[in-house]
Amino acid sequence: MTNRSDERRDRSEQRGSGRTLQRRALHALRKLTSTKGGLETGLRSARNAARYMAGRPVVRRDVFARKGGRGKRLGVFGLGGCDVRTIVGAGPILSRRHEGPLCIGSFGFAPESRSDLIVQTLDPPDPDVTADVSKELGLSGHYFAPVLFEESFTVPDQIGLGRWPKDVVVLSISSDVGRTVYRHKEHGFLVDPGGWWLAADMTDVLGDLSAVKWFAANFSKTPRISVDDSVANFERIIEEVRKRTGAYVVVMNVLTVDPGSTALDYKHANSPNRLRRREFKEAFSYLGQKMDFPVLDVDRLTKQLGISGQADFVHYTAPQKRLISQEFAGVLSDAGVVEASREQRLVRTR
C-alpha cells in the first residue's frame, strides 16, 4: 500500500531518470557530432565559416542571461577579445546578488576593439567607401558603427531576450597592447582585418594571392599605438560612454609577463612586450584614479593563481577565469550596481 507522497516521489524519480537519460543522450550526440569541443561550438564555427565565405558579418558573442526576477533589469556590456569574455562567468554569482533580470554579454573580438578603432566609430567613414572593404575582409556588419555608445543592446540570434540597458560597460587594454591596424591609403580609415589570415600562409588561406595584393595596394600598416595615444583614446571613449549611456565603466588590464619565457636577456629587442605591458598597466592605473573607474587587475589575479598553465598573456586558464569572474562580481557589488532583494542581502550578511 502506498500513500500520496510515495506516489509523488516515484513519479519524481521517473521524471528524474528520464531527464538523466535525456542528458546522457544529448551528451553522446554532442560527442558524436562534434569535431572540436562540442556541437554548439561546431555549429557556431560552421555558421561563422559560412558567413565569412559568403561575405556576411560574423557574430561573436558570449552571453549569460536570466530573464526572471522582479527588480531592475541589469545589463552588462563587454567589448573586446578573449579576455573580456571571462566577465560572462560572473553571471551565476551576480544572479545570487541581483534581484531583477540580468544579462551579461561580451561582444566583438580583439580586432574590433583597439581604442582608435572604437574612437573611429564616433565619426564613422562613408558606408559607400567601406562596403567593399567589409565584404572583402569579412568584417562584421557593425564594424564601423558606434555600437559601444548606443544606450542599450540586444543579443543577436537570441529571440525573446529583448533590449538591455547598458548599466555597466567593460573594456580591455589587451587590443591596444597587442593589435596592429592598417590605414586605407586613400580614405584614411582604419581596419584590423583579424590578423590570423595575414599572419598565416596566404596560399593555404586563399589559394591565390590576389586578396593580399589588393590589401597591400589599398592599405598601409600603422605603428603600434603608443601608451599616451591609448590613454587619450580611452579618456574620450569613457567620457562618451558615460555621457551617452550613463554606464558604470570597468577596464581590464592584462598579464605583464610572458608565461614560459626563457628570453632572460631582453635588451635591445625593439620595445619588448613586457616593458610595454608594464607601461600600459601603470598608465591605466592612474587613468582609473583620475577618471574614477576601477581597473580589474587581471595581472594580479593571474599571477596569484600561477601562470604555468597559460599559453600567452591574454588567454587564461579555467581557474584564472573563475577568479577573474569572482573579482568582477565583487567590483560590481562594491560599486552598488547590483540591487539585492532583502532575502539576498540577509543571505550575504550571514
Added chain:
Amino acid sequence: MGLTARFFGVLMGVVRVVLTDSPDVACALGATGTLGDRLRGGDEEAPQVEIETVPGARLDLLTQRARGMDVPELELPAGLEAWFSANFTGSPLAGDPLLVVVSGSEAITSTVLRHRRLGFLASEVTDPTSEQAQWLENEFEVAPLDTEAIRQAMIEFDSLCGTSQVEVVIFNVSTYIPEESPHWFKLGQDEPLSMLANRLDLAIDQAASTTRFSVLDIDRIAAEYGAGEAVESPGRYSKDACAVMREEALNLIVDLPEVSRVFGRDVMRLVVPRHDRRTTDGVLVEWHVEAPCEVKSGDDLFDIRYENIRARLDTSRNRGGRALQMTVVASRDGYLKEVTVGEGKEISAGSTVGIVTENADVGNTGVEGAANFPVGVRVAGR
C-alpha cells in the same frame, strides 16, 4: 686599475663575487657553495670563487656607497658612529668583483633617510634611543621611493663600474602583494604597494636596457609558481619558490659573457630562445648575417616562424592557430663562427643553431657545456 686587480686575481686563481644580504638574493644564492660550484662546473683548474656578502640597501643608497664619498663630519650622538659610516663604506664594487648581485626589492621594503642640509642618504636606525631619535628627527627626513631616482641610480652605478667588465645582476620584485586588492584606489589615498612594485620593475627594465644590468625576472618566476603561494611578504619568497629562483639565477649567471670568459667558456652556443609557452617548434626562415662574421649588440641574427601556434594549452579544445614570426637579436658583441642550421630547417626552442666566440681568434672547439650567447627577440609586425 680595476681590470688589473681582476687580472691578477684570475692569475692567482681567485675571482670575487659580491652578493647583497637582501632576503631574496640570500634565499636564492646564499647557500654555501651553490654559486661557486656552478660557476666552476666541476673544472678543477677553474678559478676559485670568493663570495663576499655586503649589506643590502635601496639602489640609490647602494650607489652612494659605491661612489666612495668622504664621510661628512657631523656631531653624532653616542652609539651611531658605526651606523653612520656604514652609509659611505662597504662599496659592492670594491676589489673589482667579477659579478655583483643586488636586489630591487629593498626599494619597497626598506626606509631611507635623507640629510636635510647635506642631501646624502642613510639607512634607518633600528630601535634608536630617545636622544638618537631626536637627533635623527632634526637632521633627517624620509626619502620617499622615487622610481626615477632608482633608474638614475642604476645608470650611475653602471658608470661607476667604468671600464671594468663587472657583470651586475638585479633581482626585480614580484608585483603580487599578499592581502592587497589594489585594483582601485582613490585620489588622496596611499598608493598600493603593488603599483609601486610595478613602477619599480618598469624603472629597472628601462634602465637595464641601456646599462650592464641583467634582470632576473622574479615577478615572472613567482607568477609561474603561483604568487599567491610563492610570495610571503614583499621581497620574501617561500622556500620552494626560492629553489626555482636559484635555478634561473644560476642559468642566467653562467651565461653572462664575462663570467663565461673568465671560466674558460669563451665559446658560446647560439640557441633558439623561447618567446612564450606557445613557441616550441618552428622553422628557421632566414639568416640576416653570414658566418663567419662579427655581430654587434642589437644586430638581427635570424628569423623563426612558428606555424599554427595554439591559442590554448588545453589540447582537447585546440582550435588550430595562427602563425607567429619573430626575429632573434644579438644582445652582446661577438663573433659568429659558424651556423649549424640552415634556412628552411625545423628548429625547437633551446636548440643550437650556431656557435659564437669572443673574437675571430678563438677556436670553436668545446661547445659541450658552453654558455648561451645572450639574445633578445622581436616579434614581427610589432
